[in-house]
Amino acid sequence: MKVGFIGLGAMGLPMAKRVLGAGHELFTLFHRNRAPADELASLGAQILPSAAAIAQAAEAVITIVPADAELRQIVLGAGGLLEGFSAGKVLIEMTTATPHAIQEVERALAPKGVRVLDAPVSGGTTAAAAGTLTIMAGGDPELLQQVRPLLETMGKTIFHVGAVGQGKVVKMANQALAAIHLLAIGEVFALGVKSGADPQTLYEVIKASSGYSKMMDLRLPGFLLEGSFQPGFRLDLMKKDLNLALDAAQMLGVPLLFGGLATQVFAAASQAGRGAEDFAAAADFLSKFAGTKLSAKSEDAS
Secondary structure (H helix, E strand, C coil): EEEEEEEECCCCHHHHHHHHHCCCCCEEECCCCCCHHHHHHCCCCCECCCCHHHHHHCCCEEHHHHHHHHHHHHHHHCCCCEEEEEEEEEEECCCCCCHHHHHHHHHHHHHHEEEEEEEEECCCHHHHHCCCCCEEEECCCHHHHHHHHHHCCCCCEEEEEECHHHHHHHHHHHHHHHHHHHHHHHHHHHHHHCCCCCCCHHHHHHHHCCCCHHHHHHHHHHHHCCCCCCCCCHHHHHHHHHHHHHHHHHHHCCHHHHHHHHHHHHHHHHHHHCCCCCCCCHHHHHHHCCCCCCCCCCCCCC
């Protein structure tokens, strides 16, 4: 299949490599940083000058960009996908954005006969590289079946979650829970460490107990227990995702008490200069209020 891929960030680049490695003909472009596009070109991809050119060349276009503004620009802006798309083509939109943005995009593309699958992902950069992402697909079930082989180059578990927009809703809920779980780990592990517990022991025991969450596996080893915050998923991106959830809750009149508090902690950590680090840094930021660190290699900082 001829596939366009737009958005070569920490998630997008390994996902694009998976698509290319599966034998699809790949078209891409670069924005500020040319290096990821050049890396794909060295593997056989073609770099084109605009999103419109990609829409003309590809049968299906995958987009995974930072947020609503970038999504609207790449689809609806000058030189965007809308200009190049024609009937029968497909947009697979994988950005963590609002349901309103993807529904607006769908309405703009429908008169041209272009179908849209709303398909954000979860699993982080490790799963992106391994092709084991979870994909939350909103849209026509028949379209999902049509593009499933392409999605399976990037994801292991694919859910159909409803109409276009519902993929974004499910991803928004997942991100809010992930952030809340992370901060709970930071706070409670800080209490344990301050009380004399070994953080590795806490991890092993709680993993076998009722307080366990998958976030412990994702952000204790390799991050908090090592005091390492090289970004797999940047703190500022999680802050953006939390704000999506908070905005939706305010619009719908849904109390989001823990989510609101989590948003404030992430904002404070970002203001403290940690926005470019992995989002695990928010738990480290929180633990420092207790005067301690969660690294198994460090002593109590009090």
